[in-house]
Amino acid sequence: MPFMNDLLATMSAHRSVRAFLDTPVPDEHIRAAVEAARMAATSSWIQAYALLQVTDPDERSTLAELTGGQPQVSGAGAFFAVCADSRRHRLVSDKLGKPYVDNLETFMLAVIDATLFAQNLNLAFESMGYGTCFIGGLRSRLPEVDALLEIPHGVMPLFGLCVGVPDPEQPTATRPRLPAEAIWMKDRYLDDDALMSLIDAHDADAAEHYTARGLPGRSWTGGLWRKYAKPMREHLFDYYTGKGASLT
Secondary structure, three states: OOOOOHHHHHHHOOOEOOOEOOOOOOHHHHHHHHHHHOOOOOHHHOOOEEEEEOOOHHHHHHHHHHOOOOOHHHHOOEEEEEEEEOHHHHHHHHHHOOOOOOOHHHHHHHHHHHHHHHHHHHHHHHHOOOEEEEEHHHHOOHHHHHHHHOOOOOEEEEEEEEEEOEOOOOOOOOOOOOOHHHOOOOOOOOOHHHHHHHHHHHHHHHHHHHHHOOOOOOOHHHHHHHHHOOOOOOOHHHHHHHOOOOOO
16 A cells, blocks of 8 residues: 555645635635745745735636636635746845846746745645645736736746635546656656556546546547647747846
8 A cells, every 4th residue: 555644645635626615715824825835945045936816806807817718716715826036036136236147047946936835835725625726827918917917027927826615516536647657767767668658558547537527538648739739828938038037
């Protein structure tokens, strides 16, 4: 039997929730989650992230439209924009009269820091019994999101996070994941044949998952090629460089 404890059980039960009751998430719960999440690993202690909670109902309705018509953005108990944040570092450099040299590495540090924080935050909320859903669609119309939320220079929204009480009338299930052997490798990466064998096994699990949901004929690889068959969000280079990121 695999090793298991309460934390691993919470992690293993993760699912994306897209239907919520209109129950607010209390500030004390949010603060507790943020206090814990901020202890995530951070490169050289730079803490290059920010969390912007959007509370205005009209702004959340607009964000639901800007993210591609996702009703959970306005309907969840709380909605947050997770941001890479170099603004505080720029302010410190200005105060000290020192240069702030930005390049691809500084952008990656902020993105990685913010993502580690966000996953900790997500896990904290799930440990309290809340449902969650990350919203990559926040990047679909970023200039409009930026204008709506009046995002300052050096702060770069990466994705959204919905948190709330799941609607019991619309249950969701955990999606199968790639076998651990397709992810955990020792010393060298798997050869193509071994990797494709594991992908085929995952495809079979995904097909069963879709069939159980009333969607026979779908597969993981089918969704994968459709996603990567055309360029995605080509405006992002201009947006992020305009906010101060250097991608060179």
